[in-house]
Amino acid sequence: MRHRRRHLLLALGAASVLALSGCATPAGSGAPSSAADAPPGASLGSLSPAPPEGEVIAQGTVMDVAGTVELCLGPIMESYPPQCSGIPVTNWTWDGVDGSETSGDVTWGAYAVQGTYDGDAFSVTQPPIMLALYDPMMIEDPTGGEPGAGDEGTLLAIQEELPDSLGDAYLGSYPDNGWLRVDVVWDDGTWQDAADDDYGDDVVIITPALRPIEG
Template sequence: MRAAATLSSMSTSQSRPLLAAASVACLLALTACASGPAGSPAPTSTTVPSDQRLEAVHPAPPQGRVIGTGTVIDKGGDVQLCLGAVMESYPPQCQGLPVDGWTWEGVDGSETSGDVTWGTYAVYGTYDGERYTITDPPIMLALYDPIRPEDPSGGVDGTTSAADLTRIQDDVAARLGSTALTASSDRGYVWVQVVWDDGSIQDAADAEFGDDVVFVTSALREID
């Protein structure tokens, strides 16, 4: 160690203040090492072209029918399908998908307050990337038995550190904005749900953060 070699060639009176300074430096270095992350940070690629980065990807809409589950809110004829969070107000509110072709005729399980009617349903339709068009009668969510989605992790826990998961989760959520319905960390992965992904957002996440770090799932599920 360079400091030790220098001290050995000095007089005792000269070495004492330097020894104290060196001791403080060593303690600071040890503290920094002890507080650092235990694992290697998850990679973030800076070589991905700007038009292929996470926030620039625009998935192609599904070609056939899809199904989505959530709260349908009809405010004076303006109908939305809320796939993400719903504000706990009365009546409820959300920023959902605009819905075309909705009718309450023959549909049970709704509530009404003023000019707002709502209920929770499994809703069949087509999605053009912006609007949702009803194709079949909805099913009350309480009566709907969904198919369990496949676990993209294969049941194996991830190896990304908690600190890196938090960093990546915050980064992805900020860059995707309202495209991300939810973003969370669990079992060593970052889980992001979007309205719809044809695989493009997942590919962009893999290119930036590496495989098996971020899993992207769709709220809308293809049925045709």
């Protein structure tokens, strides 16, 4: 685990602040191929998405502790140096990279990072961009601004189940206008379909931290 200062924490955005657990990578072996194959009401706990086929980009904290590098997509503990738990990163170098801080054997910084993800590790393919300088494309709200169908009690009950259902891939969640917005490391639609199967349409929105590179 590692830590970072408040100004880096704020750079991660509201979703990270609201996250309830650290991030890592879900295992994908032996999972049913669709929500229809899973036990009734247990699709989220029975399925895992396939890794992305192409390159992805993510915004997070790169944490290097004595040469072990991770990409943290969830919350950051605010001690100094900071602490977090994330995806193992390969092909990382600090050479020519601005925006980092170092304390002892810990070096960290907040970046947009592009690369490939095999379900276990993130391999960097492009130079990282400091989050302070990164201008991401606006992501369309899948709700279209319409309220969801869940009442607060139902959404909070679902929220309590998610850490067990999603494991280390779960980054956090929060109720919003009848929806439960759920942040995960990666989803190819498998978990969104599973959530719809388990809880009904218009209740849960699954949002992956890793985003495919368009084009």
